[in-house]
Each structure stands twice: as C-alpha cells, then as structure tokens.
Amino acid sequence: MKILHLIIDHQVIERTLGVYEKVFGRCNDVLFFGSPVFKHLHKYKGSPVVLKNQGMKIGKKFDFSGYTHIIAHYLTMDMIDFIKSAPMNIHVCWEVYGADLYNQFLVPNGFELFYTDPIKYSKYRVFRRRLPFLFKLALEIKGHKYQFDFQINKQFNYISQRINSIQHGCYYDAVFIEQYASKKIHSYEVFNYSLSEVLGNLKETPFFDGDTIMVGNSASYSNNHLYVLNLLKEMELNNKLRFILVMSYGGSKQYVSEVENAYNSFFPQKVEVLTDYLPLRLYNRLFLSVKSMIMSAWRQESIGTIIMGFYLGIKIFMSEKSPLYKWFVDCGFKVFAIETAKGEDLDTPLLLKDKQQNRKLVLERYNEERIMRSLKENIVD
Incomplete structure (x- = not known):
C-alpha cells in the first residue's frame, strides 16, 4: 500500500497525517497545493508544491506508479485537475472538510448557505451584482479558473463519478455527493481532532x-x-x-x-x-x-x-x-x-x-x- 495525500495549508492537516503515520507507517507521501507561504504547516512544509492552476500540468508528468490510494483532504479544483491523470486502478478518496463541498459545489447549485450575502462586503460589489458575467470573465482572464457554473459543475460531475470513497464528519455530506452523482459511494466517518x-x-x-x-x-x-x-x-x-x-x-x-x-x-x-x-x-x-x-x-x-x-x-x-x-x-x-x-x-x-x-x-x-x-x-x- 502507498498513499498519496493531497493537502492544503489547513490547521488540522498535520494532526490528520500524524494519525495516518500511526496506522500506515512509511506508506504516506504528501503533495501540497497552493502558494508555499505556510501558516499552519510545519512538519510537512518541505513537501512538493503544486502551484495554482498547475494541477493538470503536474498530473500529466507525475509518476503515479506504486501508489494504491489518493486521498484529497479538502478538495480543490487543482486537485481535481491533477487526479484526472491518475490511472483508474488507483483508489481515489475525498475527505470532505466542509467549504470544499458546500461553498465550492453546492452553492452554485442552489444550496442556501448565507443569511447575509457575502457580495455585500466585496470591494467590487457593484460590478459583481450589475455585471456578474463580465466580472467572472475578468477573473478568468486574470487566471482564476472555474468561475462559471457550467465549469464548476463539469468538475463536480467528474470527481463525483471518479471517487471511490468519501470520508466525512457528517453523513449528509456524502448524501449530497451521491445525489449529484446519482449513485451510491462508499463512505465512512473520520474526525481530525484528537x-x-x-x-x-x-x-x-x-x-x-x-x-x-x-x-x-x-x-x-x-x-x-x-x-x-x-x-x-x-x-x-x-x-x-x-x-x-x-x-x-x-x-x-x-x-x-x-x-x-x-x-x-x-x-x-x-x-x-x-x-x-x-x-x-x-x-x-x-x-x-x-x-x-x-x-x-x-x-x-x-x-x-x-x-x-x-x-x-x-x-x-x-x-x-x-x-x-x-x-x-x-x-x-x-x-x-x-x-x-x-x-x-x-x-x-x-x-x-x-x-x-x-x-x-x-x-x-x-x-x-x-x-x-x-x-x-x-x-x-
């Protein structure tokens, strides 16, 4: 067994990886996604880095041989692009943190999340409300991929079909993904806090x-x-x-x-x-x-x-x-x-x-x- 952990700079991730080391000692590799300016990572800040918008590029040249599992801890769009290059015999698991499912995928599909609209506090709130298409297009041009709902849903559709299992802290997280995928997906509970x-x-x-x-x-x-x-x-x-x-x-x-x-x-x-x-x-x-x-x-x-x-x-x-x-x-x-x-x-x-x-x-x-x-x-x- 060999596990590739896809991580971001999150306050609980080092605790999580510590548990994996106890259970599957010397079977864990880490790939970090994001800017290499760390707030929470200490032990794992020397891990290989995948910069923003580089998921697909890195995935195409990554050596997946030897890996049996990929676990995405807080799934990002770049992680999805990376996973697209993984051989189908590798087991892919999504550990749902919360915002990676609800804010990223469910809100664009109509899930009510905010009592107070966050756009109200945006520097570009007038532009975003009056010309939302042009605002998203401007972000795309600046390199912020996946701004439009059809792009987001294409990513969600791919990953919900590709994953083999879901780790959740709340069973209904898995239910939402299964409803979107229109199929049953193996899921089990995890907890990242000792x-x-x-x-x-x-x-x-x-x-x-x-x-x-x-x-x-x-x-x-x-x-x-x-x-x-x-x-x-x-x-x-x-x-x-x-x-x-x-x-x-x-x-x-x-x-x-x-x-x-x-x-x-x-x-x-x-x-x-x-x-x-x-x-x-x-x-x-x-x-x-x-x-x-x-x-x-x-x-x-x-x-x-x-x-x-x-x-x-x-x-x-x-x-x-x-x-x-x-x-x-x-x-x-x-x-x-x-x-x-x-x-x-x-x-x-x-x-x-x-x-x-x-x-x-x-x-x-x-x-x-x-x-x-x-x-x-x-x-x-």
Whole structure:
C-alpha cells in the first residue's frame, strides 16, 4: 500500500497525517497545493508544491506508479485537475472538510448557505451584482479558473463519478455527493481532532453552568450571526445574560464591524467581540463561562467547537437548516434548534443526564482509537 495525500495549508492537516503515520507507517507521501507561504504547516512544509492552476500540468508528468490510494483532504479544483491523470486502478478518496463541498459545489447549485450575502462586503460589489458575467470573465482572464457554473459543475460531475470513497464528519455530506452523482459511494466517518489536543486542560473537567451565550466560532459569513440576532430579538431574554462573539478569523473587517454594531445596539454593554487570534489554551478558557452555544451555520461547519461543547455539558443550539444538526440528532446527541428556541431555553442549562449522555457519545465516537480502526477497515489494498 502507498498513499498519496493531497493537502492544503489547513490547521488540522498535520494532526490528520500524524494519525495516518500511526496506522500506515512509511506508506504516506504528501503533495501540497497552493502558494508555499505556510501558516499552519510545519512538519510537512518541505513537501512538493503544486502551484495554482498547475494541477493538470503536474498530473500529466507525475509518476503515479506504486501508489494504491489518493486521498484529497479538502478538495480543490487543482486537485481535481491533477487526479484526472491518475490511472483508474488507483483508489481515489475525498475527505470532505466542509467549504470544499458546500461553498465550492453546492452553492452554485442552489444550496442556501448565507443569511447575509457575502457580495455585500466585496470591494467590487457593484460590478459583481450589475455585471456578474463580465466580472467572472475578468477573473478568468486574470487566471482564476472555474468561475462559471457550467465549469464548476463539469468538475463536480467528474470527481463525483471518479471517487471511490468519501470520508466525512457528517453523513449528509456524502448524501449530497451521491445525489449529484446519482449513485451510491462508499463512505465512512473520520474526525481530525484528537480529543486530548482539543480539550487540553479541560479534559475530565467537571460540568459547570456559565452565564454567557457564545455565538459562532469565527467571522465566516456562513456563521450567520445576523440571522441569530434576528431570532434573539424575538425572545424574552434574561437581562443578566451576556454574549461572546468569537470573530478571530474569516469574513471581513466590514462584516465584523456590522455584526458588532448590530449586537451592541440591541444588547448594549452585554456583548464581547473577540477579534484577535487566541491560542488554544486561552480559547478553551472561554468555555468555562459559557452556558449555551449558538452555532447557526447552514452547512457542516465548526464540528470541533461543537464537540467540545457537547463534552463540557454546554447547551448547543444549531440551525435546523444544517445537515450537521440532523446528523447530531441521528447520533443521539441532545442538541436544540435555534429556530424553535425560547429565551428561557437559552438560560436553562442541560439536565445532568443529558450532559452525561453527550459526553459519553463524544468519548465513544471521537476517540483516536475509533478513527484509527475506521481507517484500517476502510483503506485496504
């Protein structure tokens, strides 16, 4: 067995590859896609690099001999172009991260992802809205390939037919791909976060009841902060409740400012907005004051943060629009839809038995041994 891992500069990828080394030692090669300016990669930053728009060119001259598997961790268009040159006897696997499926392929096919249109915050918003075809054409001319829906769908059609398996953190990710491909594709669950690493010194901490509502875990437009605010406005909330908005990355300065002003205008003196990147140790300390967490993305997003909340006994609210919400319900977690919640629900902690059930499920589903076993069972010669 020999695995070729196609990766980007993502914060979890080195943890992921570390698990593969434990399971399939000395059977892993890495090919990096993107600009060789690394933010997260350390151990693997010396890997061969495929620059933007070079996927097809590199694929045509790449020596695929000896490889039995290709695993794309966060699938990009350049990875698809590269895979087109791989012999058909090589098993191709897509590990779905989230945006690589939903933002890249499902949104152009009508999937509703954003409460607030991201174009609103674009430097070229007038051009993009009034002359969308010309704007996309200009991007194509500048070297930004795959701007038009027919091009995107051609890539999606190819890869959905070519892949042999799907790794997912939410089963409905695989369902969407299967629906597009009109066929069943072997899929299995993976989890890229070691619980001990994610929880840090909060592992085995006793349950607690905070006094703060945490809204979102980043400034990504798909966190839908203003959607949450409109729902909160309709609730009768305890005057003592406070809100934390974690907006350390993603989105734009304009979006962060708009969200901050909107929350402050409705909850004066009760909102703390965090815009600086926090080390894991400090980020984890936030959870000690959190009573309820509202994660209102309409796609699979923020899995690590939500699982931490489950483990710590925090009451989790998600959007019923989210396939990840449906998945957690299927798995047996005690989780709530923000659309049907009342103010008293946000202020009332989970029952002890529900906290215990959520922690038990986290320990059963997201331990490293289970993930390693899943890889052994599903990645075979």
